[in-house]
Amino acid sequence: MAINLKKTDVVIIGLGAVGGVAALPLARAGLEVVGLEAGTWLTPRDFAPDELRNNFRGWPQSAQKANSEIPTHRPNASAPYSPRLPIHPMMNAVGGTSLHYWAQSWRLNPWDFKVVSETTRRYGASRLPNGTTVEDWPFGLDELEPYYDKVEYEVGVSGQAGNVKGTIDKRGNIFEGPRAREYPMPALHGTEFTERMAGAARKLGWHPFPGPAAINSQAYDGRAECLYHGFCNRGGCHVNAKNSTAVSTIPKAVTTGKLSVVTQAIATSIDVDDRSGRVSGVTYVKGGIEYSQPADVVLLASYTYENVRLLLLSKSKPFPNGLSNNGGQVGKHYFSHHTGGPVTALFPFDLNSWYGLPAQGIAVDNWADDNFDHSGLDFIGGGNLWVYSDRRPIGAASMSTFGRVPTWGAGWKSFVKQNADRWNVAYLQKTTLPYEDNYLDLDPTVKDPLGFPVCRITADHKDNERKLGAFIQDKMAQWFMEAGAIAVEKGPMGTMGPSTHAYGGTRMGDNRETNVVNRFGFSHEVPNLGVVGASVMGTSGAHNPTLTAQALAWRTAEHLTRNWRSIAGG
Amino acid sequence: MPDGSDDPRQLSRRNLFKHVGIAGAAAALSGAPAVEPTLAQTPAAPAAPPRREALETLTAAEGETLEAIVARLIPSDENGPGAAEARAAHYIDRALAGPLRGSRTAYADGLAALDAYSQAKKSAPFAKLSASDQDAMLTDLEKNVATGFTPNAAAFFTLLRTHTIQGTFCDPYYGGNANFVGWDLIGYPGIRLAVSADDQRMAARPKPVRESAYDNVTFTIKGGGHGHQP
Numbered sequence: 001m002a003i004n005l006k007k008t009d010v011v012i013i014g015l016g017a018v019g020g021v022a023a024l025p026l027a028r029a030g031l032e033v034v035g036l037e038a039g040t041w042l043t044p045r046d047f048a049p050d051e052l053r054n055n056f057r058g059w060p061q062s063a064q065k066a067n068s069e070i071p072t073h074r075p076n077a078s079a080p081y082s083p084r085l086p087i088h089p090m091m092n093a094v095g096g097t098s099l100h101y102w103a104q105s106w107r108l109n110p111w112d113f114k115v116v117s118e119t120t121r122r123y124g125a126s127r128l129p130n131g132t133t134v135e136d137w138p139f140g141l142d143e144l145e146p147y148y149d150k151v152e153y154e155v156g157v158s159g160q161a162g163n164v165k166g167t168i169d170k171r172g173n174i175f176e177g178p179r180a181r182e183y184p185m186p187a188l189h190g191t192e193f194t195e196r197m198a199g200a201a202r203k204l205g206w207h208p209f210p211g212p213a214a215i216n217s218q219a220y221d222g223r224a225e226c227l228y229h230g231f232c233n234r235g236g237c238h239v240n241a242k243n244s245t246a247v248s249t250i251p252k253a254v255t256t257g258k259l260s261v262v263t264q265a266i267a268t269s270i271d272v273d274d275r276s277g278r279v280s281g282v283t284y285v286k287g288g289i290e291y292s293q294p295a296d297v298v299l300l301a302s303y304t305y306e307n308v309r310l311l312l313l314s315k316s317k318p319f320p321n322g323l324s325n326n327g328g329q330v331g332k333h334y335f336s337h338h339t340g341g342p343v344t345a346l347f348p349f350d351l352n353s354w355y356g357l358p359a360q361g362i363a364v365d366n367w368a369d370d371n372f373d374h375s376g377l378d379f380i381g382g383g384n385l386w387v388y389s390d391r392r393p394i395g396a397a398s399m400s401t402f403g404r405v406p407t408w409g410a411g412w413k414s415f416v417k418q419n420a421d422r423w424n425v426a427y428l429q430k431t432t433l434p435y436e437d438n439y440l441d442l443d444p445t446v447k448d449p450l451g452f453p454v455c456r457i458t459a460d461h462k463d464n465e466r467k468l469g470a471f472i473q474d475k476m477a478q479w480f481m482e483a484g485a486i487a488v489e490k491g492p493m494g495t496m497g498p499s500t501h502a503y504g505g506t507r508m509g510d511n512r513e514t515n516v517v518n519r520f521g522f523s524h525e526v527p528n529l530g531v532v533g534a535s536v537m538g539t540s541g542a543h544n545p546t547l548t549a550q551a552l553a554w555r556t557a558e559h560l561t562r563n564w565r566s567i568a569g570g
Numbered sequence: 571m572p573d574g575s576d577d578p579r580q581l582s583r584r585n586l587f588k589h590v591g592i593a594g595a596a597a598a599l600s601g602a603p604a605v606e607p608t609l610a611q612t613p614a615a616p617a618a619p620p621r622r623e624a625l626e627t628l629t630a631a632e633g634e635t636l637e638a639i640v641a642r643l644i645p646s647d648e649n650g651p652g653a654a655e656a657r658a659a660h661y662i663d664r665a666l667a668g669p670l671r672g673s674r675t676a677y678a679d680g681l682a683a684l685d686a687y688s689q690a691k692k693s694a695p696f697a698k699l700s701a702s703d704q705d706a707m708l709t710d711l712e713k714n715v716a717t718g719f720t721p722n723a724a725a726f727f728t729l730l731r732t733h734t735i736q737g738t739f740c741d742p743y744y745g746g747n748a749n750f751v752g753w754d755l756i757g758y759p760g761i762r763l764a765v766s767a768d769d770q771r772m773a774a775r776p777k778p779v780r781e782s783a784y785d786n787v788t789f790t791i792k793g794g795g796h797g798h799q800p
Binding site for chain 2: 044045047048049050051052056057060086189191192193196227228229230231238349350351352354355356389392393394396397398407408409410412413414416417420421
């Protein structure tokens with residue numbers, strides 16, 4: 001039998017990038033909040049500059065629930081399973097993946113909210129790819145702008161604005177939607193190499209600009225500025241200059257006295273009152289003991305795979321197919337951001353990229369979203385081009401040989417001696433759409449250590465993503481060659497296996513037939529259940545999802561505080 | 571050139587350590603006006619001639635075969651020391667008892683299969699072959715034409731190559747990259763906790779720092795050291 005705990009106002013499942021944000025407006029409003037986190041607190045002492053541990057061994061320090069439930073993947077329902085990943089790309093800890101992520105904190109562009117209507121208006125409805133289930137968001141960028149602003153200032157984001165209230169600033173992204181004000185901090189400084197890339201982009205007639213990052217370019221909110229030491233990529237910050245929720249919103253929420261953080265707590269079900277069909281609380285396991293935490297409202301704030309999995313595992317009389325799944329939409333409209341298909345360049349000179357961070361880079365958005373005319377093209381959407389300074393020794397030595405030498409032996413050794421610091425790989429994030437046959441469900445055979453099925457991904461790239469991928473690789477190759485590269489190599493797209501940019505599965509929308517949560521992030525079927533995270537997003541755009549997921553989380557939490565009686569009261 | 575690895579002074583200093591050992595080298599250098607801080611801060615690092623270390627996982631025969639493999643994958647040559655001097659095999663042996671334990675069976679099977687294949691093709695176990703015959707065997711693995719491997723020879727080759735690179739270029743805390751030979755080879759300027767904009771200029775050649783992350787007290791138990799002498 002579970003140990004029954006005292007009832008609280010709100011339980012948040014997962015205190016990571018989004019749950020850690022949602023906690024703050026709730027606590028400030030005076031609600032009693034219990035935050036369940038599968039991992040532990042980590043501190044700067046845990047964040048050694050250790051490439052082997054950070055980049056190859058998947059962070060053994062925290063509880064790593066995620067690593068015991070890595071989703072399985074198959075490209076389609078009749079295809080064999082892909083080899084299972086040995087390491088889950090996400091981590092469990094207070095602050096979650098915001099501790100060791102790249103911290104690129106982008107807003108979506110206006111087009112991303114209106115893919116269906118804008119594509120139809122500009123090119124005709126026939127240009128929407130076959131089989132896509134994409135919908136317009138229930139609102140536009142203007143609705144989310146105040147929440148982007150809120151999170152940028154509460155968490156701390158460095159960047160160069162490109163559009164303040166409609167006034168374009170060419171130092172920033174001229175394609176971004178209007179923002180109310182500048183970023184709270186200037187952009188991280190560039191390097192000579194990223195400046196060289198910026199110059200090459202200008203020669204091509206493109207508009208390079210420094211990307212936004214949840215990293216302090218100067219001291220902010222009592223925390224230090226970035227020291228550019230080179231271990232930010234899947235590493236935590238040794239001086240707290242990376243603005244994870246563990247050092248920003250969560251401590252602020254704890255300070256109110258209203259947030260109680262429960263670490264090493266693995267949520268196993270969201271419980272339902274059979275009579276009312278409302279959620280009554282959360283069951284979790286901590287230290288081998290089962291606890292039942294009753295609450296008026298539950299906010300599900302874990303990662304996309306976990307959000308979907310926990311809903312499907314939470315079966316009850318009113319919801320025999322999983323919580324909030326009587327409409328059969330949980331797990332549907334899933335997609336992982338198409339970030340494969342890299343371009344790698346070889347230069348005839350040292351780049352000195354040994355230091356820096358993935359967020360210290362230069363972006364080009366001329367080929368993102370609908371920023372260019374697609375009339376003569378056979379796809380919709382686009383990609384963000386991103387070049388940054390980031391290199392460590394094992395990764396450097398694992399470089400491509402560009403077909404010039406064998407992959408081992410004296411010839412290889414001579415090649416890496418000369419070229420280990422002469423290559424750069426670009427990271428290309430591209431519009432990815434949901435399709436009717438890409439989805440998440442529970443794996444029929446693979447289980448976690450507690451005996452619960454893991455999440456199963458059934459997803460493959462479609463024609464639109466393939467064509468777009470090839471188009472963007474050409475643009476990136478052109479950019480590298482303009483900057484003086486002597487060779488470029490285009491990498492494969494890869495599979496749609498477990499991803500750090502996983503969207504959908506609990507999509508947000510007004511139509512309850514095709515969406516799990518309403519425009520505020522609350523379940524269409526269960527009024528006192530909210531879902532936050534990229535699992536509610538219906539489009540990806542060409543930029544990292546975290547800031548958008550955080551802005552949505554703030555908005556969902558604020559909606560709850562303003563409508564507490566109607567949502568919590570029953 | 572990118573860093574101090576081509577500085578003849580440093581190379582000769584290293585060679586000196588190799589030939590006369592720590593005490594002898596210290597005596598020989600005592601008249602020198604300034605000892606490189608990078609060396610002074612890594613008293614445990616100087617290379618004794620590669621010697622057999624305790625094996626935590628592998629059998630003596632497996633260890634011998636693995637030593638021979640890594641010495642061909644990244645050989646010692648005119649470009650400096652290779653994977654044998656970096657003690658990549660030592661790194662792998664230790665890791666197979668821990669984070670790489672999932673590969674233990676693959677090593678047992680793969681090393682045995684390599685010896686069997688070498689015996690069949692060249693009438694001797696791998697470690698006893700000439701360097702060129704060893705290269706021929708490894709080429710057969712890489713091209714997946716060698717037989718007797720599960721699931722196949724190329725998969726084992728990839729495993730060997732991946733772990734040999736890790737053992738050559740990792741933080742020396744993990745038992746490889748001894749004397750920082752891997753970092754010297756590729757000109758990695760080392761772990762710094764703060765990097766200036768000037769250090770990031772393309773022409774900048776920051777002085778190589780030759781310390782483990784765990785030489786920094788921030789990341790170790792106070793006063794506890796890092797617990798491993800490379």
